[in-house]
Amino acid sequence: MNEMTPNASCEALVQLKAALRKNRRDAHHRYFQMATVTAEGHPKNRTVVFRGFCADDTSLLVITDRRSEKIVELEQNAAVEVAWYFTRTREQFRISVVTTCVDYRSQSKEDLALREQVWQQLSEAARAQFFWRSPGRPVDTGAAAAITDAPPETFALLKLNPVAIDHLVLSKVQTRRLSQLKDGRWHEHWVNP
Amino acid sequence: MNEMTPNASCEALVQLKAALRKNRRDAHHRYFQMATVTAEGHPKNRTVVFRGFCADDTSLLVITDRRSEKIVELEQNAAVEVAWYFTRTREQFRISVVTTCVDYRSQSKEDLALREQVWQQLSEAARAQFFWRSPGRPVDTGAAAAITDAPPETFALLKLNPVAIDHLVLSKVQTRRLSQLKDGRWHEHWVNP
Numbered sequence: 001m002n003e004m005t006p007n008a009s010c011e012a013l014v015q016l017k018a019a020l021r022k023n024r025r026d027a028h029h030r031y032f033q034m035a036t037v038t039a040e041g042h043p044k045n046r047t048v049v050f051r052g053f054c055a056d057d058t059s060l061l062v063i064t065d066r067r068s069e070k071i072v073e074l075e076q077n078a079a080v081e082v083a084w085y086f087t088r089t090r091e092q093f094r095i096s097v098v099t100t101c102v103d104y105r106s107q108s109k110e111d112l113a114l115r116e117q118v119w120q121q122l123s124e125a126a127r128a129q130f131f132w133r134s135p136g137r138p139v140d141t142g143a144a145a146a147i148t149d150a151p152p153e154t155f156a157l158l159k160l161n162p163v164a165i166d167h168l169v170l171s172k173v174q175t176r177r178l179s180q181l182k183d184g185r186w187h188e189h190w191v192n193p
Numbered sequence: 194m195n196e197m198t199p200n201a202s203c204e205a206l207v208q209l210k211a212a213l214r215k216n217r218r219d220a221h222h223r224y225f226q227m228a229t230v231t232a233e234g235h236p237k238n239r240t241v242v243f244r245g246f247c248a249d250d251t252s253l254l255v256i257t258d259r260r261s262e263k264i265v266e267l268e269q270n271a272a273v274e275v276a277w278y279f280t281r282t283r284e285q286f287r288i289s290v291v292t293t294c295v296d297y298r299s300q301s302k303e304d305l306a307l308r309e310q311v312w313q314q315l316s317e318a319a320r321a322q323f324f325w326r327s328p329g330r331p332v333d334t335g336a337a338a339a340i341t342d343a344p345p346e347t348f349a350l351l352k353l354n355p356v357a358i359d360h361l362v363l364s365k366v367q368t369r370r371l372s373q374l375k376d377g378r379w380h381e382h383w384v385n386p
Binding site for chain 2: 037129191193
């Protein structure tokens with residue numbers, strides 16, 4: 001039997017958390033790549049830093065500048081695919097997600113508290129970037145903002161909510177498992193690598 | 194002056210080659226992520242291995258199985274964005290490319306010779322995968338093929354031809370340069386990181 005019994009929890013997410021532990025000595029194990037699609041249908045791709053899981057223990061958190069192009073792309077198309085390769089354990093998670101953006105205009109008290117909490121955990125250097133001139137604009141255009149303690153309007157949180165996971169393990173015996181969320185349950189089965 | 198004089202050669206590609214040298218002690222410096230778009234407009238993303246440059250010294254070479262989903266995606270939309278992060282030098286190249294697929298049906302003698310040459314350079318283990326059962330299909334479906342010396346029909350070469358590069362350097366002083374190919378010349382300028 002390749003098809004496992006549909007379950008409320010996702011075995012691939014359990015494996016992802018195990019990979020985070022097993023690769024923690026790699027300085028870059030929290031970096032992954034996030035692909036979006038522009039309004040014109042072109043792919044875009046960039047490296048981001050994983051900031052932890054949401055309270056649901058499932059959604060991945062990423063921070064971004066509201067002035068960045070990915071915000072425009074996500075307003076048009078909230079679908080993202082994450083490619084997360086762990087070098088030590090030689091395994092890859094391709095995670096299809098639906099993205100929610102949390103910024104200063106959010107109506108949810110819980111979301112605003114989470115945004116505040118992630119902000120407080122950032123280093124000074126990471127915070128400083130949100131007060132810089134507009135990313136992607138020619139240098140020396142626009143003014144840098146005065147640094148504040150509270151999260152500035154430019155600071156946004158992305159919640160990446162997984163709907164499908166493709167987990168490939170490249171160790172001695174290669175394995176590959178596909179997981180899909182349907183009607184609130186995870187359907188998982190093994191496929192050829 | 195942010196805008197540099199348009200040039201037939203691309204400074205960002207020179208920097209990419211320098212990054213390959215400077216990061217060569219990192220076991221994974223030749224891995225990058227490749228984003229495509231499905232016919233339905235969804236982003237897809239995966240880690241691939243850089244196999245060198247084409248004779249034009251500009252296009253990136255990647256190998257793939259013709260039975261993989263990215264082949265279907267590329268037939269619909271040849272646009273790809275590469276995200277290539279170098280951990281040692283802390284720099285990222287986001288490379289927008291147009292992709293050409295070279296397989297056993299190619300009409301160009303030069304392309305077929307290149308495909309043969311890349312095949313000959315592969316390890317036994319890398320070659321073996323092209324004789325496995327269909328990737329992404331449920332396990333135990335289909336038959337594995339007999340191993341041959343010549344490249345099998347499943348073996349394809351992707352030529353990723355850069356049309357734009359976004360080079361971000363995260364060392365002490367962060368810098369970011371955008372490069373775009375227009376009418377055969379590269380236009381490059383500095384932007385805010």
